[in-house]
Amino acid sequence: MRHAVSTDRRAAGRLVVLAVAVAIGLGSAPTPAAAAPADDEARAAAQVTDLLTQAGAAQAALDAAQAAAAAAVGRYEGERASVEAARAAAESARAAAAAARADLDAARVDLVAFARSSYMLGSTSPRLRALVTSGGPEQMLERAALLDAAGQGRSEVVEEFAVRERQAAGSEAEASAAVDRAAVLEEEAAVALAAARQAEADARRTVTEVEARQTELEVQLEQARAAVVEEQRRRAAEQAARPSPPAPVVPAPVVPAPAVPGPAAPVTPPPAVPPPATGNDWDAVARCESGGNWSINTGNGYYGGLQFSASTWTGFGGAEFAPRADLATREEQITVAERVLAVQGRGAWPTCGRNL
Structure with missing residues (x-):
């Protein structure tokens, strides 16, 4: 019975249509004309059941593909962040190396100027010339101290700039290598992301195709069931129009008289439940x-x-009347059905209620 108050019927209806169709086939012996619609209904119900299974599997595959795509997006975004950080570090290393080269170039300019001055003065020792041209012992000592400090400072600056240049060059090389590694990981993550999105699109297309096929088969099932109802209605009309055969004449049986006369005990039959006289078929x-x-x-x-x-x-x-409907009599079931009909109408039997 497909009535509105039974919500579990709607949830499980698609899965039990095949059982109902089999019950129709077992409960009566249809003629070949009636068997064809019932067979169509059974086939359509079986196909709908198979499609429901396929739809569940397709939806599960879509859920898995969506989860994989989301994970791939996360990995790709992480690799992109690593690439950006590596590129920023490489830019900083390049800037430091450029600054170290500039300082070293300035120190080299000073050395070149010192060498040029020594050559132009005819001596490679400006310190000796400064001492010889001093105005007295005090000035000579003062110039000597200044020349020592200047020479030592120039040597230290050149050495420091050379060290900084080597360090900056090493940092720049390491940063460039990090950028290359991060770029490779980013490319791999992009490939994985594209594959995951393609799998998601394929799964979504499968779900759409299965749902479309399921809708088509459900329409076919409803048409087959309607054909069954129409065939049963036609058979009922033919049976009603067929004249009833005459009842055979049976001679009355001879009942022998009882040997011992006496009053017979009355037998009380169980009360019958007549169905309501509503005219519903x-x-x-x-x-x-x-x-x-x-x-x-x-x-x-x-x-x-x-x-x-x-x-x-x-x-x-x-x-x-009984714990279950199948344990009740036909009349008792009709009595309960009239109550349901009064509350819910023919929609309680969406397809078969059209016979009322």
């Missing part, structure tokens, strides 16, 4: 829902000829 609904088998239990959580769920059966007073 519940037999047609039962043929559509369960193949007309009023005691069917298909194992899908729905019972009886009108396929009640346990919650609906008890919710509309069915427990006063």
